[in-house]
Amino acid sequence: MPSPGGSILFAADGAIRPEPQRQRADDGQFYLPRPDRPPASSDRSQGKRTVKYWISAWWPVAFGICVIALESTATFGADHTSGPLRWLWEHIFGQVTNRRWDILHHYIRKSGHFVGYGTMGLLWLRAWWMSLPRAGFLLDATLALLGTALVASADEFHQSFLPNRTGVPSDVLLDCCGAIALQLLVYIFLRIFWPKRLPGLT
Structure with a gap:
């Protein structure tokens, strides 16, 4: 799997690969940035109500x-x-x-x-x-x-x-x-x- 914060690589043949260290811009491939998501515990902590x-x-x-x-x-x-x-x-x-x-x-x-x-x-x-x-x-x-x-x-x-x-x-x-x-x-x-x-x- 790609490292946290990295990108997902979509090749021209439909395969999905982790982003390589170096990639040429004209080789027929493009990148989809990985979305940044907040920790799952943040929403739960906001809903907590104390005594x-x-x-x-x-x-x-x-x-x-x-x-x-x-x-x-x-x-x-x-x-x-x-x-x-x-x-x-x-x-x-x-x-x-x-x-x-x-x-x-x-x-x-x-x-x-x-x-x-x-x-x-x-x-x-x-x-x-x-x-x-x-x-x-x-x-x-x-x-x-x-x-x-x-x-x-x-x-x-x-x-x-x-x-x-x-x-x-x-x-x-x-x-x-x-x-x-x-x-x-x-x-x-x-x-x-x-x-x-x-x-x-x-």
């Missing part, structure tokens, strides 16, 4: 679930959050009547649902994006939405057993809307400022 990589991808999701589990306890029921939130509101915006505060408190808590689970959806999206780098944004976002819906359903189911909490399907829908809204904002941002990361929706 540290997987931890960095998924620990924010685990942390977010722990925060939601803590928030899902009786300590964070409406009867416990009303006082501190009203104190903060009145120090910023002034005093309000009890009736008006009941309405404001309701919308503040629902806004917390929307933003909190919207953030949870982004954590899921990041984790799937890192785990499936060749998948499209639509697949990652769908998996993130499913993860968010699962956590939200478990949250509402748990709250249905607490005396000062209520578990309602409408909150799960609100949580999913928050996840969809923030994922849509991320998609628009990437499409405008980082289009190379979004070759396609699928």
Whole structure:
């Protein structure tokens, strides 16, 4: 066989021979350069992912679930959050009547649902994006939405057993809307400022 980095010689009679030390240019023979190929191990090394990589991808999701589990306890029921939130509101915006505060408190808590689970959806999206780098944004976002819906359903189911909490399907829908809204904002941002990361929706 020819030496590494050498050439393959095609003779006029169809025979294949290694390149000789000296060859005349007008003897009816020509040379096909040997292609340079990278080592076979290089592609494999690029695909390796360490335990540290997987931890960095998924620990924010685990942390977010722990925060939601803590928030899902009786300590964070409406009867416990009303006082501190009203104190903060009145120090910023002034005093309000009890009736008006009941309405404001309701919308503040629902806004917390929307933003909190919207953030949870982004954590899921990041984790799937890192785990499936060749998948499209639509697949990652769908998996993130499913993860968010699962956590939200478990949250509402748990709250249905607490005396000062209520578990309602409408909150799960609100949580999913928050996840969809923030994922849509991320998609628009990437499409405008980082289009190379979004070759396609699928």
